[in-house]
Amino acid sequence: xxxxxxxxxxxxxxxxxxxxxPLSRTKRPKQFLPLAGPHSLLRSTWDRVRRLAPASRIWVVxxxxxASDVRRELPNxxxxxxxxxxxxxxxAPAIALxxxxxxxxxxxxxxxxxxxxxLIGDLRAFGRAVAxxxxxxxxxxxVCVGIAPDRPATGFGYxxxxxxxxxxxxxxxxxxxxxxxPARARRFLRSGRYLWNGGMFVWRIxxxxxxxxxxxxxxxxxxxxxxxxxxxAWRRVPKISIDYAVMEKAANVAVVPLDAGWDDVGSWDxxxxxxxxxxxxxxxxxxxxxxxxxxxxERLVAIVDVPGVVVVDTKDALLIASRASSEKLKSVVExxxxxxxxxxx
Amino acid sequence: xxxxxxxxxxxxxxxxxxxxxPLSRTKRPKQFLPLAGPHSLLRSTWDRVRRLAPASRIWVVxxxxxASDVRRELPNxxxxxxxxxxxxxxxAPAIALxxxxxxxxxxxxxxxxxxxxxLIGDLRAFGRAVAxxxxxxxxxxxVCVGIAPDRPATGFGYxxxxxxxxxxxxxxxxxxxxxxxPARARRFLRSGRYLWNGGMFVWRIxxxxxxxxxxxxxxxxxxxxxxxxxxxAWRRVPKISIDYAVMEKAANVAVVPLDAGWDDVGSWDxxxxxxxxxxxxxxxxxxxxxxxxxxxxERLVAIVDVPGVVVVDTKDALLIASRASSEKLKSVVExxxxxxxxxxx
Numbered sequence: 179x180x181x182x183x184x185x186x187x188x189x190x191x192x193x194x195x196x197x198x199x200p201l202s203r204t205k206r207p208k209q210f211l212p213l214a215g216p217h218s219l220l221r222s223t224w225d226r227v228r229r230l231a232p233a234s235r236i237w238v239v240x241x242x243x244x245a246s247d248v249r250r251e252l253p254n255x256x257x258x259x260x261x262x263x264x265x266x267x268x269x270a271p272a273i274a275l276x277x278x279x280x281x282x283x284x285x286x287x288x289x290x291x292x293x294x295x296x297l298i299g300d301l302r303a304f305g306r307a308v309a310x311x312x313x314x315x316x317x318x319x320x321v322c323v324g325i326a327p328d329r330p331a332t333g334f335g336y337x338x339x340x341x342x343x344x345x346x347x348x349x350x351x352x353x354x355x356x357x358x359x360p361a362r363a364r365r366f367l368r369s370g371r372y373l374w375n376g377g378m379f380v381w382r383i384x385x386x387x388x389x390x391x392x393x394x395x396x397x398x399x400x401x402x403x404x405x406x407x408x409x410x411a412w413r414r415v416p417k418i419s420i421d422y423a424v425m426e427k428a429a430n431v432a433v434v435p436l437d438a439g440w441d442d443v444g445s446w447d448x449x450x451x452x453x454x455x456x457x458x459x460x461x462x463x464x465x466x467x468x469x470x471x472x473x474x475x476e477r478l479v480a481i482v483d484v485p486g487v488v489v490v491d492t493k494d495a496l497l498i499a500s501r502a503s504s505e506k507l508k509s510v511v512e513x514x515x516x517x518x519x520x521x522x523x
Numbered sequence: 524x525x526x527x528x529x530x531x532x533x534x535x536x537x538x539x540x541x542x543x544x545p546l547s548r549t550k551r552p553k554q555f556l557p558l559a560g561p562h563s564l565l566r567s568t569w570d571r572v573r574r575l576a577p578a579s580r581i582w583v584v585x586x587x588x589x590a591s592d593v594r595r596e597l598p599n600x601x602x603x604x605x606x607x608x609x610x611x612x613x614x615a616p617a618i619a620l621x622x623x624x625x626x627x628x629x630x631x632x633x634x635x636x637x638x639x640x641x642l643i644g645d646l647r648a649f650g651r652a653v654a655x656x657x658x659x660x661x662x663x664x665x666v667c668v669g670i671a672p673d674r675p676a677t678g679f680g681y682x683x684x685x686x687x688x689x690x691x692x693x694x695x696x697x698x699x700x701x702x703x704x705p706a707r708a709r710r711f712l713r714s715g716r717y718l719w720n721g722g723m724f725v726w727r728i729x730x731x732x733x734x735x736x737x738x739x740x741x742x743x744x745x746x747x748x749x750x751x752x753x754x755x756a757w758r759r760v761p762k763i764s765i766d767y768a769v770m771e772k773a774a775n776v777a778v779v780p781l782d783a784g785w786d787d788v789g790s791w792d793x794x795x796x797x798x799x800x801x802x803x804x805x806x807x808x809x810x811x812x813x814x815x816x817x818x819x820x821e822r823l824v825a826i827v828d829v830p831g832v833v834v835v836d837t838k839d840a841l842l843i844a845s846r847a848s849s850e851k852l853k854s855v856v857e858x859x860x861x862x863x864x865x866x867x868x
Contacts, residue, residue: 200825463858465851475841478867480545480855482844484832489843496820496836498843499827506810510825513808522823 185312186289187227188276190377191220191240191248192266193295197445197507199514200495201474204523209294210247213443213473214452220251223294229305230290237261237280239272264412269377270423271415274390274397278405281383288315290380297452299439306346307436311380314348319432320389320425321348321380324373326437330363333444333505335375335421342370343435351431354421373435375421376442380434386424393427394418445504446488449473460491469501495522530657531634532572533621535722536565536585536593537611538640542790542852544859545840546819549868554639555592558788558818559797568639569597574650575635582606582625584617609757614722615768616760619735619742623750626728633660635725642797644784651691652781656725659693664777665734665770666693666725669718671782675708678789680720680766687715688780696776699766718780720766721787725779731769738772739763790849791833794818805836814846840867 195207202208209220217225220238227236233254240248242262249255261276273291280287290308298304311321324337338353354375358366366372391398396416403411416423425431443449450471462472463480467487472479475491488504490497497510514522540552547553554565562570565583572581578599585593587607594600606621618636625632635653643649656666669682683698699720703711711717736743741761748756761768770776788794795816807817808825812832817824820836833849835842842855859867 200823461859461862461864463855463862465854465858466848477838478545478840478859478862478864480840480842480844480859482842482851482855483848484829484843484845487829487843489841491841493822495823495825496834496841497825497827498829498832498834499825500829503811503828506827509810510808510827513810514806514823514825517806517808517823519806519823 182288182312184284184286184288185231186235186237186280186284186287187231188237188239188273188280188289188291189220189223189227189294190269190272190291191238191244191294192263192269192272194266196511197504198449199490199507199511200492200497200522201490205243206247207244208443210244210251213449214297218251219443220248220294223292223296224252224255226298226301226304227290227292229301230308234259237276239263239276241266264409267412267415267417269420270394270397270418271401271412273379273420274394274401275404277383277386277390278402281387282405285384287383288312288380289383289386291378293377293442295443296376296378297439297441297443298436301438303345303438304436307434307438308380310346310348311434314432314434315380315382315385318382318385319348319430320386320428322351322373322375322425322431322433323378323380323436324433325376325440326435327367327372327374330360330367331374332357332360332363336363336366336372337375337433339371339373339433343373343433345435345437348432348434351425351433354426373433376436376440377420378436379420379425385430389428390424394423397423446473446490446499446507447501447504450488450501471501527633527657529629529631529633530576531580531582531625531629531632532576533582533584533618533625533634533636534565534568534572534639535614535617535636536583536589536639537608537614537617539611541856542849543794544835544852544856544868545837545842546835550588551592552589553788555589555596558794559642563596564788565593565596565639568637568641569600571643571646571649572635572637574646575653579604582621584608584621586611609754612757612760612762614765615739615742615763616746616757618724618731618765619739619746619760620749622728622731622735623747626732627750630729632728633657633725634728634731636723638722638787640788641721641723642784642786642788643781646783648690648783649781652779652783653725655691655693656779659777659779660725660727660730663727663730664693664775665731665773667696667718667720667770667776667778668723668725668781669778670721670785671780672712672717672719675705675712676719677702677705677708681708681711681717682720682778684716684718684778688718688778690780690782693777693779696770696778699771718778721781721785722765723781724765724770730775734773735769739768742768791818791835791844791852792846792849795833795846816846 195202198208239261336355339349461478466483467481469486540547543553681700684694745756806823811828812826814831
């Protein structure tokens with residue numbers, strides 16, 4: 179365990195998982211799927227953050243409906259460390275609620291927040307980046323862990339800094355930039371002064387709650403009520419992301435760079451990059467089909483001269499999609515619903 | 524019924540169906556599959572030839588192992604009109620055995636032979652072509668029904684004639700040409716003097732048996748023994764096609780052209796041409812995937828931006844193949860066998 183005794187870790191395990199249909203379903207979203215290895219994404223994330231803090235200081239925010247699934251997947255999660263959201267409200271309420279809950283135990287704690295759909299190859303570099311973020315947080319910054327980009331990705335938000343970021347050093351964030359178009363993304367990459375916003379944050383709870391009260395007082399008020407036991411207050415919490423609600427408006431926001439073989443598992447295409455050619459337990463016969471990957475399924479799957487596709491084989495639904503079209507899955511899910519088969523979602 | 528009282532019809536229902544794996548299996552070859560309409564290919568062929576002869580003069584040659592399947596599929600087939608082959612021996616033995624059996628009932632009969640994997644759009648034109656073939660057969664010719672080509676296909680053998688063939692007129696066949704390369708196929712198409720050899724034949728039984736005795740005496744001898752009750756003789760029958768064994772060597776071979784919207788269902792690509800966009804009973808969501816077709820399956824199948832593929836969804840095996848790669852299915856079947864999953868063939 180490398181974190182300080184003040185460091186609490188919070189895993190953000192919400193999300194509907196539409197993008198991983200048909201393997202993910204309403205009742206089994208992506209964090210419960212072994213999309214990039216033998217374990218579920220949730221379990222892999224738990225194993226990773228156990229290097230940062232003991233189980234007594236690891237928290238999980240998850241939808242109430244999935245609480246028993248989380249406990250099954252994380253047998254070492256402490257009973258009172260699971261924060262159940264009555265309904266999905268995006269990241270700002272989830273993070274605010276976690277901070278309110280942690281503050282009741284340790285108002286001077288530092289908290290680090292991690293989504294559950296990341297892959298990180300170099301765990302030592304990850305630990306060093308979190309330690310640097312923790313040091314900056316001690317001094318009062320709201321710290322993003324920003325990913326050193328290795329391609330002009332258009333699917334992430336970017337964090338602008340004043341000079342080329344250096345490992346272990348926190349720099350002030352000059353601007354939050356939403357997902358750019360390809361030309362802009364190429365400029366960002368060339369400039370060396372942009373990092374991807376991966377949704378990982380580290381801060382002192384007291385500092386965050388003070389900023390929250392200033393820039394999003396309604397969220398502060400209602401989540402404090404929920405933390406105090408009034409679950410009904412959750413209904414009055416606006417649904418909004420942490421970036422929009424807090425980070426873009428807060429003072430003293432910094433970023434620490436992470437260069438650790440990071441990827442997020444945000445689409446079938448990303449999962450395919452880490453699936454090493456085959457998922458599922460069934461036999462595979464893949465001829466003339468470079469880059470095609472099969473997920474799920476016990477059946478034999480044969481692919482002949484169909485390169486670059488992802489095949490997702492489940493008991494009652496089968497998806498065959500161009501890897502480049504991962505982003506279209508929302509329309510598929512809508513079409514399935516329109517066809518009267520919401521039972522398959 | 525349009526044929527003469529002497530016309531017997533023989534359906535050739537052998538064939539292993541490797542090309543339609545995984546819907547076709549050793550125990551359920553393609554003739555039993557509804558590949559191009561609501562009924563099996565065998566049943567569709569039966570329905571078509573019922574226009575030519577009454578059930579009492581329709582025969583089926585099929586592997587012994589499939590006899591009960593044939594009877595189930597063709598409830599009106601007479602008990603003693605099913606000719607069971609002890610093992611597959613290609614078309615020459617099947618046809619010779621059928622002729623020997625028919626000769627024992629009616630030595631002056633005319634017999635017409637049809638494979639069970641053809642589609643014919645214009646049934647009147649089909650009836651007229653068979654009638655013309657029957658007239659030429661009466662006069663002693665061994666008559667092929669040759670298909671008027673509409674494209675430079677490389678997957679068929681060709682029949683060369685002296686002048687442009689005319690509907691209803693039998694012309695002498697000058698040459699049997701094996702599957703040509705594309706350039707040659709284009710020359711054949713331009714010349715107008717070539718027809719596809721579709722494996723449909725009409726002749727007088729006595730004429731055929733005399734030719735058979737002359738050009739393939741061993742086949743004549745052994746199949747006569749089988750027809751006489753000595754099933755063991757089948758083992759001594761060589762495995763050979765009717766074209767090689769007889770047609771290329773026989774005297775007085777003629778061809779009658781057929782221009783009737785003919786196609787054969789020889790590959791998934793061909794089946795897809797006739798499947799009108801969807802087979803199977805499951806729901807389909809097909810986005811940005813022109814020319815992609817699903818066969819089989821009760822599951823929902825979604826295809827996103829993967830054009831021109833055939834998807835064959837069965838309980839224990841799934842095939843996703845480029846339609847242009849239909850011919851590669853043999854290697855898939857071999858790979859499945861090599862993977863120790865012959866149980867799936």
